[in-house]
Amino acid sequence: MSVPAYTAPDETSTLATCAFAVHLAASGPGPFPPALSGHAGGGEPRVLDAGELALIVQSVPAAAFAGEALAERLQDPAELERCARAHHDVITAAARTGPVVPLPLATLYLDDTRAVAAVREREAQFTRLLNRLHRRTEWGLKVTSTPGAQPPADRPAGETDRRRSPADGRAYLDRVRGRQRDREHRHEAAWRAAERVYAVARRTAVEARRLRPQDPALAGAGARQLLNAALLLDHGTEARLRHAIDQLSTDPAIADQARIELTGPWVPYSFARLDEEAATDGLQ
Amino acid sequence: MTRRTPQPLESYEPLEPYPPRTANLADILERILDKGVVIAGDIKIDLLDIELLTIRVRLFISSVDTARKAGIDWWETEPALSSRAARDALYDENKRLRERLSELETTGDHRHTRPKEPESV
Numbered sequence A: 001m002s003v004p005a006y007t008a009p010d011e012t013s014t015l016a017t018c019a020f021a022v023h024l025a026a027s028g029p030g031p032f033p034p035a036l037s038g039h040a041g042g043g044e045p046r047v048l049d050a051g052e053l054a055l056i057v058q059s060v061p062a063a064a065f066a067g068e069a070l071a072e073r074l075q076d077p078a079e080l081e082r083c084a085r086a087h088h089d090v091i092t093a094a095a096r097t098g099p100v101v102p103l104p105l106a107t108l109y110l111d112d113t114r115a116v117a118a119v120r121e122r123e124a125q126f127t128r129l130l131n132r133l134h135r136r137t138e139w140g141l142k143v144t145s146t147p148g149a150q151p152p153a154d155r156p157a158g159e160t161d162r163r164r165s166p167a168d169g170r171a172y173l174d175r176v177r178g179r180q181r182d183r184e185h186r187h188e189a190a191w192r193a194a195e196r197v198y199a200v201a202r203r204t205a206v207e208a209r210r211l212r213p214q215d216p217a218l219a220g221a222g223a224r225q226l227l228n229a230a231l232l233l234d235h236g237t238e239a240r241l242r243h244a245i246d247q248l249s250t251d252p253a254i255a256d257q258a259r260i261e262l263t264g265p266w267v268p269y270s271f272a273r274l275d276e277e278a279a280t281d282g283l284q
Numbered sequence B: 001m002t003r004r005t006p007q008p009l010e011s012y013e014p015l016e017p018y019p020p021r022t023a024n025l026a027d028i029l030e031r032i033l034d035k036g037v038v039i040a041g042d043i044k045i046d047l048l049d050i051e052l053l054t055i056r057v058r059l060f061i062s063s064v065d066t067a068r069k070a071g072i073d074w075w076e077t078e079p080a081l082s083s084r085a086a087r088d089a090l091y092d093e094n095k096r097l098r099e100r101l102s103e104l105e106t107t108g109d110h111r112h113t114r115p116k117e118p119e120s121v
Helices: A069-073 A077-094 A112-120 A123-133 A159-163 A169-202 A238-250 A275-279 B025-034 B050-069 B083-120
Strands: A015-024 A046-050 A053-061 A100-109 A136-145 A207-210 A225-234 A258-266
Touching (some): A015 A077, A015 A112, A053 A077, A053 A112, A069 A077, A077 A100, A077 B025, A100 A123, A169 A207, A169 A225, A169 A238, A169 A258, A258 B025
Antiparallel strands (some): A015 A100
């Protein structure tokens, strides 16, 4: 592939090479779908040869990404979503014919030669990782607490409360303590439910990782995310995971406390780590 | 588990489709910002702190998703969420101030000249 032409030295017309993913040269993605355009304002997504590997890139205007330009653009949620989906779409399209190692958003090189050099420097590691991800996909597993979870059945809340005289201070304190206990019980039960879901689900996976819990705002009013995890599954074993989740979802001990959500299949983003990164990963 | 030699392409079963369009933006962001193999690029990208950015992003995603379902795009004009909107807001405020100023100048002139009129008559 040719190096993009540097038409003029001024910033507005300088192109940079934006890298999306690395794959094995032998399992190239073939022609991309025509609708796949990558980042706005850039050239068409294309493939660079890097020995046994290949790299999916796009020429983009450097000024739109470098320095604070990208951070500024990403302040606009609509722009952020466009960038994020553009990146994700290219990676996803590339993964249809073989394993890919996704690179984070906005991995930028001065030109194609530099991008290829960066990949070749780690050729052995990339190859090992690609072989490990071969015929495997990532699934997202989220457990969210149910906002109005039922209080434990052994406490007839409300009824006894109303019978007591409002002037009875001791009764009042008992009620407050009782409510507090109920909350704590519900909380513990919800966490236990989430841990059980993770323990059962990960048995169907080759590898599992916990991700940072997402912001409570995403879980909905009064709910909280109890588990955010990623599972790496062999192709063809998704049914086992789905079956396990279905069973867990109908188990009253879990269904009363929490809601289970499965997303995927994803390109194995959460498991794309080179050896040295995996070794120093504090999250595991 | 590790296969040194990848299977030939022919045996690669087509995946069931990934969900790029339907995927939740928060799920995508936590993967493309936090995950993936980092090979240092040439060009300095100042994405602030990734974690900070992710948190900020998450704070408004749920609202954005809900709003989109309802066909609302309020964030486009919400100064706190959009730098373009912030510029627009500044522009609007400037415009309002200019209008108010010229209004004051006009009425001010009026008041100034009026009391003098009886004197000069």
